[in-house]
Amino acid sequence: MPLSAYFAAKLISAMLFSGTIAVGLLTVGSVFAHVRLAPVQAAELISVLMAASIPFGALGLALGYIAKPNSAPPVVNLIYLPLSFCSGLWIPIFLLPKFLQQAARLLPPFHVSQLALRAVGMSRETGPTGHIQALVGFTLLFLGVAVVLYRRDEGQSYG
Numbered sequence: 001m002p003l004s005a006y007f008a009a010k011l012i013s014a015m016l017f018s019g020t021i022a023v024g025l026l027t028v029g030s031v032f033a034h035v036r037l038a039p040v041q042a043a044e045l046i047s048v049l050m051a052a053s054i055p056f057g058a059l060g061l062a063l064g065y066i067a068k069p070n071s072a073p074p075v076v077n078l079i080y081l082p083l084s085f086c087s088g089l090w091i092p093i094f095l096l097p098k099f100l101q102q103a104a105r106l107l108p109p110f111h112v113s114q115l116a117l118r119a120v121g122m123s124r125e126t127g128p129t130g131h132i133q134a135l136v137g138f139t140l141l142f143l144g145v146a147v148v149l150y151r152r153d154e155g156q157s158y159g
Helices: 003-032 039-066 072-086 098-104 108-119 129-158
Strands: none
Touching (some): 003 129, 039 108, 039 129, 072 098, 072 108, 108 129
16 A cells, blocks of 8 residues: 555544544534534534644654554653643633743644634634644644654564
8 A cells, every 4th residue: 555545544534533523522512511603613613623633643643653552642642732731722822921922833733723713703813824834834744754754664674
C-alpha cells in the first residue's frame, strides 16, 4: 500500500471520528444545556473541528513513530495538555500572561480555536486566512516528520 494512502486513511478516519464527536457534543449541549446555534453555525463549527483533526492526526502519526505503543498516550497528553492551556483553550487568551498570548500564535490549538470562535460568531480576528495557512503549515510539517520517521522504521525493519 502506498504510504500516502495509509496516511490518508488514518487522517480521514480521524476526521470522521471528530465529526461524530462534535455532532454528539452539540446534541448533548442543545438538549441538556440549552446551547443554541443556527444550523449554519453548527455546520461550520463541525466542519472546522473535522478539518482541525487533520494537523493533530498528522502530529499523532509522527508521535506514533517516536513513542512506543505503551508510552504513546502519556506522551500525547504531555504535549497536548500544555499546548491547549498555552493556546487559550481552557481560559480566554486575553487572560493569559503577555508572553503566553504571543507564544500561543505559534501553536496549532490557538489557530483551531480562532476558527471555531469565528464559526460561532465570537471571533475578534478579521479573517480566517492566516489561521488556515498556519494549520496547513503544521500539517505539512507533521506529515513530513511522520514520513521521515516511517522510512527510518521501515529501514530498520527491512534493512
